[in-house]
Amino acid sequence: MNGSNAPFALAAGVAVAAFGLDQATKALAIANADLLSGGLAVFPGFNLVLHRNSGVSFGMFGDLPPLALVGLALAIVAWVAVLAFRSGRRSDAAGYGLIMGGALGNVADRLRLGGVTDFLDFYIGTTHWPAFNLxxxxxxxxxxxxLFWPRRGQAPTRTG
Incomplete structure (x- = not known):
């Protein structure tokens, strides 16, 4: 465990920023529902759309009650917060903060709206990636x- 709270403070700050940006962009999408309901072409390969996802990734578990998904997400956020508190690396703390802020942004949607607001639609030809959000x-x-940030200053671990 790191003796300083600086990595956790960084994680908390990143989480607040990610949450705020997510909620602001979702509010813009909802405020422009008439414009986005049929999709708004931004450039080839990218549209803005308005979609409510009652499940998790790719709509999986959409038949579960929103509060069950909220409980699961909050348990994950609590676990990630513990990892962030124990983190000694700023890059790890930033990663944990992004995960916490994103998860809490989707939790807020589930609590307020019963599902997550998605509005980013990327596609190639006629094949669309499932809509998502910030x-x-x-x-x-x-x-x-x-997973992939370089582990600067850490010696590789050896087994055997």
Whole structure:
């Protein structure tokens, strides 16, 4: 465990920023529901749409009650917060913060709206990736940071 609270403070700050940006962009999408309901072409390969996802990734578990998904997400956020508190690396703390902020952004939608607001639609030809939002993007980027950020200053572990 790190003796300083600086990594946890960084994680908390990143989480608040990710949450705020996510909620602001979702509010804009909802405020423009008439414009986005049929999809708004931004450039080839990208549309803005308005979609409510009652499940998790790709709509999985959409038949579960929203509060069950909220409980699961809050348990994950609590676990990630403990990891962030124990973190000694700023990059790890930033990754944990992105995951926490994104998860809490989607929790807020589930509590207020019964599902998550998605509005980013990427596609190639007629094949569309499932719509997503900035909370999903924050979670993905946080996981990428944790998994692939270079481990500077750490010796490789040896077994045997």
């Amino acid at each position: 909370a999903d993007t924050a979670i993905f980027c946080g996981a990428v940071i944790l």
